[in-house]
Amino acid sequence: MTSTSKILATTALALGAIAAAWAQQAPKPEQLIKWRQSAYQVLGWNTARIKANLEGSYNKDEVIRAANTIAAISNSGLGSLFAPGTETGKGWHDTTAKPALFTDTKKVGEAAAALSKEAGELVRVANAGDAAAVKTQFAALQRTCKGCHDDFRTAN
Amino acid sequence: MTSTSKILATTALALGAIAAAWAQQAPKPEQLIKWRQSAYQVLGWNTARIKANLEGSYNKDEVIRAANTIAAISNSGLGSLFAPGTETGKGWHDTTAKPALFTDTKKVGEAAAALSKEAGELVRVANAGDAAAVKTQFAALQRTCKGCHDDFRTAN
Numbered sequence: 001m002t003s004t005s006k007i008l009a010t011t012a013l014a015l016g017a018i019a020a021a022w023a024q025q026a027p028k029p030e031q032l033i034k035w036r037q038s039a040y041q042v043l044g045w046n047t048a049r050i051k052a053n054l055e056g057s058y059n060k061d062e063v064i065r066a067a068n069t070i071a072a073i074s075n076s077g078l079g080s081l082f083a084p085g086t087e088t089g090k091g092w093h094d095t096t097a098k099p100a101l102f103t104d105t106k107k108v109g110e111a112a113a114a115l116s117k118e119a120g121e122l123v124r125v126a127n128a129g130d131a132a133a134v135k136t137q138f139a140a141l142q143r144t145c146k147g148c149h150d151d152f153r154t155a156n
Numbered sequence: 157m158t159s160t161s162k163i164l165a166t167t168a169l170a171l172g173a174i175a176a177a178w179a180q181q182a183p184k185p186e187q188l189i190k191w192r193q194s195a196y197q198v199l200g201w202n203t204a205r206i207k208a209n210l211e212g213s214y215n216k217d218e219v220i221r222a223a224n225t226i227a228a229i230s231n232s233g234l235g236s237l238f239a240p241g242t243e244t245g246k247g248w249h250d251t252t253a254k255p256a257l258f259t260d261t262k263k264v265g266e267a268a269a270a271l272s273k274e275a276g277e278l279v280r281v282a283n284a285g286d287a288a289a290v291k292t293q294f295a296a297l298q299r300t301c302k303g304c305h306d307d308f309r310t311a312n
Contacts (some may be wrong), residue, residue: 025208038197042229044189046239065232072228076202076221090250132259 015024016115030081033091036081039073046070047145050138068127070141071119101152111148118144181271185239189247192237195229200224203301206294214287223282225276226297264297267304273301 027035046066053063058093087102091097118141125137183191202222209219243258245251257264274297281293 005204025212027204035197035201038194039201041191041194042198045195046232048183056181062233069210069228072225073198076225135278 007100011018029086029089030091032083032086033089033095035091036078036086037091037093037095039076039078039081043070043073043145047142050134054131054135054138060126060129063134064123064126067119067123071116071123074112074116074119077109088156096154098152104151107151111144111151115141115148163238185242185245186247188237188242190246191247191250191252192234192242192276193247195232195234195237199226199229199301203298206290210287212292215247216282219290220279220282222305223275223278227272227279230268230271230275235264244275252310254308254310260307263307267307270300271297271304 046069049066050063053059053066082097082101084102086095087097087099116135120140122134122137125133176304202225205222206219207220209215238253238257240250240258243253243255274293278290278297281289
């Protein structure tokens with residue numbers, strides 16, 4: 001074996017080991033879809049809580065906790081859960097993502113930024129504690145949810 | 157009908173309406189179990205991300221986002237998802253909660269407080285950006301996860 005071929009062989013082995021480690025580490029599409037479906041469920045839980053507070057007895061602390069959770073998930077980097085290979089498939093259930101979610105990156109980016117902005121504003125308003133202001137800002141947040149669902153989620 | 161019986165009848169109707177509204181609004185056990193299973197999945201996602209960062213290339217911003225999400229969910233009031241009526245049943249899958257989770261309120265409270273404390277500390281350390289310190293604090297967080305799983309979750 002020449003020095004060059006030894007180096008090449010060693011490099012190939014090293015690259016193989018890295019690829020194997022990555023394949024082992026990278027979550028499978030089913031796992032990514034489960035995680036994203038779970039993240040939206042947690043958004044749904046916290047949205048339902050804020051709604052219940054606005055329609056019933058208002059508990060400032062609970063609304064703050066719910067708003068913080070919505071904001072953290074909105075800023076968590078959900079985009080990584082829509083990796084190539086997850087366009088179709090099943091997590092807890094068949095994905096409801098439309099094909100455009102994986103191709104219209106500009107519009108998806110704008111929708112993600114809008115969600116993040118309105119969720120952050122909801123945290124600010126929730127901490128101030130004025131239920132009427134929370135109601136207004138919660139409606140603004142829900143418009144970003146609905147807009148994205150209309151564009152990128154199939155009816156289910 | 158006497159005045160008294162009229163008042164009683166009206167009160168009964170009003171109470172019936174309130175009970176009906178509450179029954180409509182209160183999420184069903186299956187929904188609560190789905191939400192809590194989802195919340196733990198999101199914790200799992202973000203735990204996996206931090207682990208991948210510590211074992212591979214460290215991205216400070218991603219670790220901060222993951223830590224923020226873990227902390228927000230830890231402080232979100234997960235206890236409300238273990239409401240009476242959810243001791244058994246199916247969300248995405250059969251619940252893996254042990255009966256003790258619904259009865260040993262003191263120990264559960266301590267476990268929840270420990271999770272919240274260690275997650276908050278992880279956010280602080282992640283923002284400072286020292287990967288070695290994050291590794292140490294992440295291990296502390298994982299001990300609270302494991303402790304609670306050992307005590308209150310059936311093997312699955």
